Amino acid sequence: MPQQHGQVLTAECVSKLYRRGSEQVAALNDVSLTVNRGEILACVGPSGSGKTTLLNILGCLENPTSGRVKVYEQIIVDEKKRLSEWALTKIRRQVFGYIFQKFYLIPTLTVSENVMLPFVFYRKHDAPADVDSILRFVGIEHRKYHLPVQLSGGEMQRVAIARALVNKPSVLLADEPTGSLDSTRTEEIGELFKQLCRTEGIAIVLVTHNLHFAQIADRIIELRDGKLSRPS
Numbered sequence: 032m033p034q035q036h037g038q039v040l041t042a043e044c045v046s047k048l049y050r051r052g053s054e055q056v057a058a059l060n061d062v063s064l065t066v067n068r069g070e071i072l073a074c075v076g077p078s079g080s081g082k083t084t085l086l087n088i089l090g091c092l093e094n095p096t097s098g099r100v101k102v103y104e105q106i107i108v109d110e111k112k113r114l115s116e117w118a119l120t121k122i123r124r125q126v127f128g129y130i131f132q133k134f135y136l137i138p139t140l141t142v143s144e145n146v147m148l149p150f151v152f153y154r155k156h157d158a159p160a161d162v163d164s165i166l167r168f169v170g171i172e173h174r175k176y177h178l179p180v181q182l183s184g185g186e187m188q189r190v191a192i193a194r195a196l197v198n199k200p201s202v203l204l205a206d207e208p209t210g211s212l213d214s215t216r217t218e219e220i221g222e223l224f225k226q227l228c229r230t231e232g233i234a235i236v237l238v239t240h241n242l243h244f245a246q247i248a249d250r251i252i253e254l255r256d257g258k259l260s261r262p263s
């Protein structure tokens with residue numbers, strides 16, 4: 032992947048319809064945006080406005096009903112074409128780090144093992160050293176051998192961030208990454224995100240309800256009923 036490229040993600044006229052019984056819900060309605068290398072883009076908007084859907088489509092976890100998504104100029108999906116599941120899996124693994132709204136930590140694994148999980152599958156060899164430095168980076172090193180149940184919400188959040196970073200993604204997608212945190216922890220996560228952009232050139236797309244937290248972003252977009260209500 033050409034990591035030095037300016038635009039890492041592009042959505043062009045993306046719409047997503049969900050069927051709900053006999054009804055159709057337009058979760059996204061003609062959304063176009065770009066995400067550049069090393070920038071933080073925040074997406075705000077009321078509940079149900081399409082934020083998670085947008086994040087999932089940008090992260091190649093879901094297909095749009097229409098429109099085009101590109102990752103580093105490579106077309107993932109458009110009217111004519113859709114990458115194979117095999118190719119998508121490779122892109123998800125090489126390009127993206129995902130922080131889901133629920134952390135999805137495995138309760139029977141330690142912090143360190145949870146973080147190492149993606150590594151175990153993809154990059155067996157240099158796992159231990161890398162994991163330690165990532166744990167240090169997110170400030171959770173001292174909890175390495177603890178189980179999720181022994182952690183605070185803020186600590187679990189850090190573990191989820193560490194796990195998203197373990198494959199050295201070039202794009203971090205974060206759905207409500209400070210959802211359950213107090214303002215001090217929220218600020219710490221903000222600093223961490225800014226540092227990732229500065230030092231690693233990672234692009235971050237974050238979805239948040241917290242307008243104050245959104246201020247860490249270089250750009251803020253707003254979704255309302257599946258439509259962008261601010262230019263991106």
Ligand SMILES: Nc1ncnc2c1ncn2[C@@H]1O[C@H](COP(=O)(O)OP(=O)(O)O)[C@@H](O)[C@H]1O
Pocket residue numbers: 049050051056057058076077078079080081082083084085
């Ligand atoms: N899998 C699904 N099936 C049907 N409707 C869905 C599905 N996912 C989301 N929706 C609907 O799409 C709209 C946008 O949802 P979502 O992207 O989760 O919004 P947000 O993250 O902003 O709360 C909502 O009306 C939601 O109910």
Ligand SMILES: [Mg+2]
Pocket residue numbers: 082083084206
């Ligand atoms: Mg959501």
